[in-house]
């Protein structure tokens with residue numbers, strides 16, 4: 001699985017809520033770290049402890065066998081707190097997000113990932129503090145040195161559209177269905193070069209992600225090379241998704 005880099009958005013992707021708004025508007029921090037109900041994707045390694053449905057041990061190995069990274073417009077303090085709480089921090093090799101920490105007076109301080117007071121990142125599509133597309137470009141440049149790796153990108157928000165546009169034909173895009181990035185993709189799916197596979201909740205995220213990882217592994221074994229090597233693959237998947245190898249491919253509204 002060394003050939004797969006899975007890049008996750010955080011809010012409404014790894015967790016099922018927006019961590020910023022939720023913490024600030026709804027909950028005190030203590031309750032925030034104690035609560036487990038809003039987590040969905042992260043149940044993958046903790047289901048054994050609390051009885052929720054989760055991956056089998058074999059499936060967990062399939063996912064953590066990939067390189068896992070986070071690209072998020074939340075902040076480092078919330079993300080690390082949640083991941084550590086769930087015992088998952090060590091699975092992620094890189095977290096790209098806005099720096100955040102609690103100061104001596106107990107206040108959360110958040111700083112922009114990109115310091116726009118010094119210079120603009122130059123992307124008009126993205127907010128001034130972060131262009132996820134530029135982060136994906138950097139990841140692509142770094143993994144290019146390591147050989148023929150594929151990216152699987154998962155996200156839900158408007159900010160996930162810019163990196164989606166930068167994925168290549170070799171990559172996979174997992175937009176959350178009926179969320180803003182999905183709406184943007186549906187307006188013109190042909191702008192996306194990666195193969196698209198939608199998902200709606202944590203359970204489906206896990207299933208679709210494992211299907212893609214399994215398919216890539218098969219490809220690497222050459223056993224399914226014929227099935228996936230066609231350049232028409234994306235088009236087939238979009239138009240007749242239900243009959244294809246990936247049952248959850250994006251269907252385009254007519």
Ligand SMILES: [Mg+2]
Pocket residue numbers: 009010011012013155156157
């Ligand atoms: Mg998000």
Ligand SMILES: [Zn+2]
Pocket residue numbers: 123124125126130131132133134162163
């Ligand atoms: Zn951008």
